[in-house]
Amino acid sequence: MSEQALTTAEQLARQELIAMVPYQSARRLFSSADAQEDKIWLNANEAPGNGQYQLSATNINRYPDFQPDSLISAYSEYSGLTKDKVLATRGADEGIELIIRSFCKAYQDSILICPPTYGMYAISAENHGAAVVKVPLHSADLTLDLDGLKQQVGKVKVVFLCSPGNPTGNLLPQEQIIAAIKLFKGSAMVVVDEAYIEFSPEYSCAKLLSDFDNVIVLRTLSKAFALAGLRCGFTLANNDVITLLSKVIAPYPISAPVAQIASQVLTNDLAIMQTRVKQTNVFREQLSTWLSQQNWCSHVFTSDANFVLFRCTSNEDKARVFNLLLENNILIRDQSKQQQLENCLRISVGSETELTQLKKLLETL
Ligand SMILES: Cc1ncc(COP(=O)(O)O)c(C=O)c1O
Numbered sequence: 001m002s003e004q005a006l007t008t009a010e011q012l013a014r015q016e017l018i019a020m021v022p023y024q025s026a027r028r029l030f031s032s033a034d035a036q037e038d039k040i041w042l043n044a045n046e047a048p049g050n051g052q053y054q055l056s057a058t059n060i061n062r063y064p065d066f067q068p069d070s071l072i073s074a075y076s077e078y079s080g081l082t083k084d085k086v087l088a089t090r091g092a093d094e095g096i097e098l099i100i101r102s103f104c105k106a107y108q109d110s111i112l113i114c115p116p117t118y119g120m121y122a123i124s125a126e127n128h129g130a131a132v133v134k135v136p137l138h139s140a141d142l143t144l145d146l147d148g149l150k151q152q153v154g155k156v157k158v159v160f161l162c163s164p165g166n167p168t169g170n171l172l173p174q175e176q177i178i179a180a181i182k183l184f185k186g187s188a189m190v191v192v193d194e195a196y197i198e199f200s201p202e203y204s205c206a207k208l209l210s211d212f213d214n215v216i217v218l219r220t221l222s223k224a225f226a227l228a229g230l231r232c233g234f235t236l237a238n239n240d241v242i243t244l245l246s247k248v249i250a251p252y253p254i255s256a257p258v259a260q261i262a263s264q265v266l267t268n269d270l271a272i273m274q275t276r277v278k279q280t281n282v283f284r285e286q287l288s289t290w291l292s293q294q295n296w297c298s299h300v301f302t303s304d305a306n307f308v309l310f311r312c313t314s315n316e317d318k319a320r321v322f323n324l325l326l327e328n329n330i331l332i333r334d335q336s337k338q339q340q341l342e343n344c345l346r347i348s349v350g351s352e353t354e355l356t357q358l359k360k361l362l363e364t365l
Contacts, residue, residue: 016126023123030331040354043331045166045196045307047226047276048351053261063252068259074266075234079206079219084239087246088254088262092195092220092233096160097124098245099216099235103157103189104130112156114144116168116338118193121160130157139340142168142301144176146183154187162193164200167335167346169303171203181212189241191216195233196305198224198277203304206236213238221262223306224277225269232262280306284349290359296321298343307348309335318343320365330358 010018022028026044067088076083089095100111106129113121114137122132133156135148142165149159161180163172181190192205194217208215217236222228232254235245254262265273284303291310292300296317301309312318315336322334322345333346347358 014129016129020126023119026331026333038329040330040350040357042348042350042354042358043333043346044228045223045305045348046228047223047280047306048354049226053264055257055260060256062256064254064256064259066246066251066253068254068256068263070263071232071254071259071266074263075219078266078270079234079236081206081209081236085209085236085242087235087237087242087249088259089233089235089249090231090253091222092193092218092235093120093124094249094253095216095218095233095235095245096120096191096193097128098248099158099189099191100124100128100130102244102248104128106130109157110155111158111160112149112152112188113160114162116142116165116335116341117160117162118166118195134339136339137165137168142170144172144180146176146179149180150183153183156184156188159184159188159190160193161190162195163203163205164196164303164305166195166305167307167309167333167338167341167344169301169305169307169309171200171304174203174205177205178208181208181215185212185214189214189216191218193218195220196223198273199281199306200304209236209238213240216241221265224280225265225273226276227262227265230258230261232258280349283352283355284308287347287349287355287359294362294365296365307346309341309344309346311341312343312345315343318345321345321362324361324365325358328361330354330361 071088072083072086075086110131110133111125112133112135114135125132133152135145135152137143138145161172161177164170177192184190194204197204206217220233221230288300288308291297296313297310298313299311312321318336325332335341335344335346
């Protein structure tokens, strides 16, 4: 674009924003506004179905508390951590952003990611002017490359690990996570993104907070709790970290209705969430087995989350699968542009009916 063609805003803005491509979230790729009623949404790792929650609309004329006590108490109880280690945010995505803004000096500091991984770490970093260092997961088993990480000690401020990983689905071995935390002790914060941890809760790293001062854990109500539309997540960390992040977050991050619904669910509906998790894990295993039997599928990745990543035998087969589903209003996610994920697609584990429809259709290929 020539200089004259730039608008005033484009001339004034940080230049890297002009060319920057925003995160292609599932809802940006396919918005709910132009969705037909009968679309099947298997592209954002949400839970199927919806709940009914009671809102008392009193006091909506007042600002909410900075961190509503009912919500923080409920999450503290659920996570087994004291309240001073819990910060409620607008989704785990806001936690990612706050951490980068709190620890990285713009145009000076870097974050580290281990691709293939969740896209928002890099986007948030770019947005803030932080550089992104990549140490890919081992391609054979999608574990951490600890030697590669070692070489970056002292060069990065925040390390993002995702366990279970999105879009890969696998848990990282605990001993590797601990090794990474030890490697970066004193030089970088290690963030363990546990957006999907409810699907294998015994592997949570929240317990590591008592042993290490450079760990941060991210959580969300968007996945197993089936509340993606609520926008509510949690950052778990030692209190010195929570105090820092609290200086950067907006003054009233959690709206009163959000706090009310989230507190109700965390207090009353844990059993419902756990039943949903059990059911999802069964459907996931059925879907994985079925995928592994299809002649257009060359590999199904082991998943500890509510989605399954698989590789198609060729780029043509990948396109055939994706397009057939799309033409029939079933949305899944193409992951083939990610490092190491050529010809890969990801299916969120929806309801039994949704998955039956998906299989039936793909059997016609
Ligand atoms: C690994 C991971 N972290 C964080 C998020 C963001 O979650 P939230 O909806 O809480 O912002 C997602 C959403 O897909 C995710 O997959």
